[in-house]
Amino acid sequence: MMQHRRTFVAAGIYNILWGAYTLLDPQWLFRVAGMPPSNTPQIFATLGMVLGLYGVLYLEVARRPEHGWPIAAVGLTGKVLGPIGLAFFILSGQWPWQTVAITVTNDLIWWVPFGIYLRAAWPSFRATF
Template sequence: MFVAAGVYNIAWGSYAAVDPQWLFRFAGMTPQNHPQIFMTLGMVLGLYGVLYLDVALRPAHGFLVAAVGLAGKILGPLGWLWLVTTGRWPASTGILVITNDLVWWLPFAVYLRDSWPHWRRDREQGRLADSAG
């Protein structure tokens, strides 16, 4: 699952960097005056992809990365909901929320539930479960 999340994020981030106006075309919105903002979002999401690949390689040590990832996947839709309810963005931009956030809630939550005891044990023993080694 984290391999899929990693590959997805790297691909999405790369595409956002190459074509930062795609969402605005898709949603029928006026193109951005500063597409570099969307390019930067793509870069950040691409970097999350690298972290997700690390969780896939070291699943016993990925709790913190997955927790931060899930927090973003919850906060992002809240921000989107505000944009839509205040009329700043059309509902058609929900493609972002569906593909970047909602589809990942359950797998991330299951991983966090399953990895919590290991992370807690390592923390109590003075070892950071998310450190290399």
């Protein structure tokens, strides 16, 4: 369980920091990707707020890993659906390929550790029903 605690502490801190930075500077991705500034930066700021709140939930999984299966499952689902949505925007030409940078650190690197946790925690979660 210690490995899982470390994973979710790292995920929690990462999400809180990413969310706080995005809330404070909602134009950063547009600058990094060479895109024109957004006319609606509050939408990206809101995404930062939501991801920061996910960080709080991940810290709860780290605190009580035996009860964190639902939170981690929702988190991993978002980490799979996010890249699918981004791929649509990139392939349709709406966003440049440079925006894939947010997917690597926000999503892809977490697939394996979240998956390992979900597999290990499934018997405990199932037993609660």
